[in-house]
Amino acid sequence: MNVNSALAAVAVALGLGLASPAFAQDKKLRLITWADYVPADVVAQFKKETGIDVEITLSNNEEMISKLRATGGAGFDLAQPSQDRITGPQQEFGLYKPMDLTKVKTELFIPAMLDATKRNTTLAGKVYGLPHIWGTDGLVVNTKAAKIIDYPDLCKPEFKGKTAVRLKRPTLLAFAFAAGKNPFALYNDPKAYAALMDDVGKKLAACKGNLKFFWDNKDQLLNGMRAGEVVGAMMWDTGGWKLNNDNPDIQFIAPRSGAMGWIDTFALPAKGRNDAAAYAWINFNMRPEIAAKVAGSAGNFTASKGAEQFMDKKLKAQFAASFPEAALKNVRWYPAVPAGIEDIEGRVLDRVKAAN
Template sequence: MKIRYTFVAAAVIALGCVGLAQAQEKTLRLLTWADYAPADVVAQFEKETGYKVELTLSNNEEMISKLRATGGAGFDLAQPSQDRIAGPQTEFGIYKPMDLSKLKTELFIPSMLDATKINTTVAGKVYGLPHIWGTDGLVVNTKLAKMENYTDLCKAEFKGKVAYRLKRPTLLAFAFASGKDPFALYSNPKAYTELMDEVGKTLTACKPNVKFYWDNKDQLLNGMRAGEIVGAMMWDTGGWKLNNEKPEIQFLAPKAGALGWIDTFAIPAKGKNDAAAYAWINFNMRPEIAAKVAGSAGNFTASKGADQLMDAKLKAQFATSFPEAALKNIKWYPAVPAGIEDIEGKVLDRIKAAN
């Protein structure tokens, strides 16, 4: 009798494992940014493919942390920025190479696809594909302030009236504004440390001008709406959103160049459903779907032809913020080598601790 019960129990467990495996085969566990998987797009994907999407919202730091903690398990598809793939992959091995044969590469803007493949290649293998892109620059209330470069945020006349993040993009922006190219120094830790130390001194001296170091978009947008903040370093979509509400608030590409980022598709090393991941990528790069996602995020997309389906007002705002010279002057983030963020972290800690 005991043997029979053992057999039955084993059979139940086996059936349970089969059921779990089947559920995993029909589920896409997606680790992504807010607004990159709008409900109507998810619903259409689920209806067309039969996959169920499990959504986890995150950011670059959290994505790396989650995947590092599990060795690349827990998710089938992630969306880190292109500069956050090669370094973490080299250090932690948290992604698996892309199988380009499973992709409809004709759906991508060729130049953006080629550039992202180069920036996400490790040991001859590609680990990322482009999805959504945008920039960081200056958002200025033109009735209350005149600014042309990041360092204008530190002018004495704007004491207590500006905001920016105490994060690496601010360090890089101020480095470019000082006339240096921080990206060119990535391979020289000593020179990079010296440059970051100089930027740290500038930002420490600038602290009296900072109303707050923003860490969520509502805090920043509300500060700009209320006139508490007359200028900020922030992303383009936030500036265009405010411009819709108050035409005097404008997103400007600084003289030193806006910082350009590309968020990607990357497949975690221990993802269990690559088929669902590739299905989601190909689905999202269809122009009509890409336009919906871009509209939700308020940014532009690497999907070929999607720009023709974008909101006319957003296209006009983009054209105003980025005349041809400013577009050519965008500083695109390259891959971040190991150790660079440790250097930056120490400088940010010193700025935070300074009186």
């Protein structure tokens, strides 16, 4: 085959979509993310504008880390871990690659939130995460059936069998703050941190008789609250506001010791094959009108500058009711989790689970 014939063959292959896998990959973004962060209309508009398909895998922090560990950071082009779950796993396992901020429209982000997330996801001078959706964990209470103002109130005898928490690290941290301790201040002292977690674990084990269940999916908890089987729970804010839409007696309350604040990010897996599509998705999602659609689907708020202009008025009113200025200032934002901390917590949670 002469040169002209070879070039003609390549041109035909490209026209028929028979090009190399690398070319085909340009038209697909493999995204691992949380439920409700990828509304169908947003995906459709992205494809219309860019020609890129979005292959979605729904997950959570633990599963994202597990999947990326298993593949050495391959299998996905973009991930959405919480900002406190980036530098620790990066140090231990090298799951991510640094962000090229020249490819990000940083003017689309709320400056203070962008700066804070960059600080919390920087390792050896390189940024590994950008903010997307944020929210809090606090208390959801049926105010007609119970008066609960802080996490330990879930363990009061009068609420026996009628409360719920997750058997996860946020519960340990929340109960530590409610006991007047600052667990984040002990992150660099594993021995002291382990002692604090042991104390919290004992209190949670003693509280098990009060718990209707350790909830592990949102429908289980939402249905329990709706049915009146659960009168109070540690729960995320958007779930509380969703319940409030149906029953005004059920309210999301910022606990006296502080709600637990989280930020879910954009991060690039170490062996992602399509960074261009990932950056296109980030910039598209941070446009205010698009960010408002995603925030509306998730029921939370976004790091997109100006998105509040497009957001649901009732959600904004619910946020204002749950977070007067003092409560907002008292949010306990998760810092980066150092290596080894989650192993300590995991052992405590296992003991709580096994306790009678």
